[in-house]
Amino acid sequence: MPTKIEKDSATGRMTTGHEWDGIKELNTPLPKWWLYTFYVCILFAVVYSVLYPSWPSLSGHTGGVLGWTQREELAARLAEEKSRLQPVVAKIEATPIDEIRNSPDLMNYVQAAGRVAFADNCAACHGAGGAGTVGFPTLADDDWIWGGKPDQILQTVMFGIRNTNPESRVSDMPRFGVDQILDAQQIDDVAEHVLSLSGAATDPAAAERGTQLYADNCSVCHGEKGEGIPDMGAPRLNDGIWLYGGDKATVVETITYARRGSMPAWSERLDPATVKILAAYVHALGGGQ
Ligand code: HEC
Numbered sequence: 063m064p065t066k067i068e069k070d071s072a073t074g075r076m077t078t079g080h081e082w083d084g085i086k087e088l089n090t091p092l093p094k095w096w097l098y099t100f101y102v103c104i105l106f107a108v109v110y111s112v113l114y115p116s117w118p119s120l121s122g123h124t125g126g127v128l129g130w131t132q133r134e135e136l137a138a139r140l141a142e143e144k145s146r147l148q149p150v151v152a153k154i155e156a157t158p159i160d161e162i163r164n165s166p167d168l169m170n171y172v173q174a175a176g177r178v179a180f181a182d183n184c185a186a187c188h189g190a191g192g193a194g195t196v197g198f199p200t201l202a203d204d205d206w207i208w209g210g211k212p213d214q215i216l217q218t219v220m221f222g223i224r225n226t227n228p229e230s231r232v233s234d235m236p237r238f239g240v241d242q243i244l245d246a247q248q249i250d251d252v253a254e255h256v257l258s259l260s261g262a263a264t265d266p267a268a269a270e271r272g273t274q275l276y277a278d279n280c281s282v283c284h285g286e287k288g289e290g291i292p293d294m295g296a297p298r299l300n301d302g303i304w305l306y307g308g309d310k311a312t313v314v315e316t317i318t319y320a321r322r323g324s325m326p327a328w329s330e331r332l333d334p335a336t337v338k339i340l341a342a343y344v345h346a347l348g349g350g351q
């Protein structure tokens with residue numbers, strides 16, 4: 063119930079003129095500093111919403127008169143970063159792959175950019191840091207299927223392995239079992255011979271019987287002593303390092319069905335500088351030749 067505005071004798075404050083059951087309301091205004099800060103905030107919000115994107119609309123949001131977007135800001139920063147790195151990227155493009163490792167500056171860049179590009183594109187198959195797994199070779203050791211010289215690695219990465227690129231590396235091990243080139247007994251014998259190359263044969267007599275079979279059917283690709291022939295993409299068999307597994311059953315399976323692992327041609331997906339950086343990075347990972 064409204065009453066007259068008067069001075070409250072207990073506090074010395076004015077009342078608002080509101081009274082309920084004899085209780086009067088004191089007039090306690092907001093502190094000035096608070097009030098003005100509040101007005102400034104409102105003003106700021108109005109100015110901001112005129113200048114910058116702010117209000118949702120049916121088709122998206124209001125753009126603001128400045129036309130500012132985060133996307134453009136990102137693009138500008140990326141362009142700035144790119145032009146900052148342009149000299150070193152151009153130098154990598156111009157430097158033959160064999161010579162990149164002679165330049166500490168270029169190698170610094172290769173290590174940093176290569177680590178990121180490897181994690182993005184290669185680690186899914188080859189494992190973090192090129193650790194490798196069954197069917198996907200370790201890139202951090204000095205055991206190379208297709209050769210570990212910088213230019214060999216570059217070619218492998220550029221054109222890939224057993225894919226549709228005309229330059230792709232191809233070499234198909236025959237399916238000795240499926241295509242009945244060898245019978246089960248012969249496959250068993252030659253598997254024992256393969257195991258004997260790294261001192262892991264379980265049946266020396268069978269390994270002995272497999273010697274001639276190996277010479278006739280396998281040595282063209284894998285080498286007389288199982289040393290591997292990079293031009294054929296045929297892995298070393300005498301070192302106890304296995305792409306698909308070195309237990310008897312797995313070796314028999316490999317010989318019966320062949321494996322024919324495949325890798326994309328990275329020159330179709332990445333720019334030439336990145337491919338080169340990746341090749342140099344892989345070469346430096348472990349045992350580049
Ligand atoms: C889809 C899976 C896959 C991806 C992704 C992949 N690779 Fe491979 N890579 C393979 C397979 C499978 C082989 C082995 C093929 C064979 O049996 O010869 C291989 C082989 C290689 C070899 C040859 C190794 C040797 O011992 O000679 C190199 C080098 C290589 N990859 C580098 C790379 C790089 C660099 C990337 C990233 C740009 C990459 N790979 C991404 C599947 C992949």
Ligand code: HEC
Pocket residue numbers: 233234235236238252253256275276279280281282283284294295296297299303304305306307308313316317320321322323324
């Ligand atoms: C035309 C060439 C060629 C011939 C001939 C060939 N291989 Fe292979 N072999 C390969 C290639 C290439 C690979 C790589 C694996 C793949 O196919 O991805 C391989 C892989 C293997 C592997 C797997 C090695 C590992 O690290 O896991 C074994 C074992 C093997 N061959 C045994 C044999 C035996 C035994 C013969 C003879 C009966 C033979 N190969 C004949 C090309 C050949």
